[in-house]
Amino acid sequence: MSIEADIILMQRLADVAAEASLPYFRGQPAIEQKADLSPVTVADRAAESAMRRMLERDRPSDGIYGEEYGVSASRSGRFWVLDPIDGTRAFVAGRPIYGTLVALVEDTRPILGLISAPAAGDRWLGCTVGTPRTTHNGRPVRTRACEGLGAARAASTHPLLFSAAGHAAFQRIGRSVTDMLFGGDCHNYGLVASGSLDLVMEEGLKPYDWAALVPVIEGAGGQVTDWRGRPLTMADTEGRVLATGDARVHEEALARI
Incomplete structure (x- = not known):
């Protein structure tokens, strides 16, 4: 499987997560408290479930490491790491800077990463395979120089x-x-x-x-x-x-x- 195919899939994962979570945004979803005292909502679970279904269909040999539904085994040595809503408290409060995080990990190190903030209209995608590169909404970006x-x-x-x-x-x-x-x-x-x-x-x-x-x-x-x-x-x-x-x-x- 090529890295470009993985990038396309990562974008699709972000799309289905947004489709699952945005209907609940500013809709005051009920909040539950997990064992570690962090909050979770139906939107978190819906977004991760949507991404897992896609991965189970399109990358059945890869493992999945998700915040809400745990780890499924990998036969390929690769794992897709999912945080369906990073910033659940912000999501519940109606702040648009919550995000969905998706990473592809090989040999314990992430090689692809995506930050999708659908309510804010922001999406960053980074790749460290070959020539490292990152885009924001499809355009290349670089960190800024800072003297100290x-x-x-x-x-x-x-x-x-x-x-x-x-x-x-x-x-x-x-x-x-x-x-x-x-x-x-x-x-x-x-x-x-x-x-x-x-x-x-x-x-x-x-x-x-x-x-x-x-x-x-x-x-x-x-x-x-x-x-x-x-x-x-x-x-x-x-x-x-x-x-x-x-x-x-x-x-x-x-x-x-």
Whole structure:
């Protein structure tokens, strides 16, 4: 199967997820609380179910790693990693920057990633196979040059999502940047790829939260690692993510963490 065929399928997955979730947007769907205390709605489940049906039909040998319905085995060594609604709280509140995340993983590393924010009209797609590349709504994008942490525009979903030790590290970064924004979930990472933000720092993410983000940012010239500077893999258990657009910002942030 060619990477171009996988890209076409990834776009179709985002389309069916949008078709499943958008009818519930600003419709005040009922919220349930999962065992990890995170929220889930019928829209989350409908979007993941739609993507799983397509994958089971079109890529029956590939595995699926989804937030809502778990893991199905892979015979090919490849996995499609799905987060049907990243930012469920934003979705329920009617904020249009929630997103659907889709990644294709080979040998524990994501090679294709897609961030789809259908209510906002944004879609980023990144590829690290061959020549790395990322598009936003079909047009090539690059991260912006930033001379250092002091000139960086940064973002994180919420300071209360850090552990005590993680929050101390986050404060060191937050005090060093020129501006820190909160909220945004996966949309922040797309903005790094497009050159509007320079850094995103988060903790406690699961593979379905970060897998799609890696090719999007790396394909645009940026870096995504854990807080020790190591590549993220599906075996990661800490979920400590540092994403930057410029290597100088990344190096300085790692030193301060």
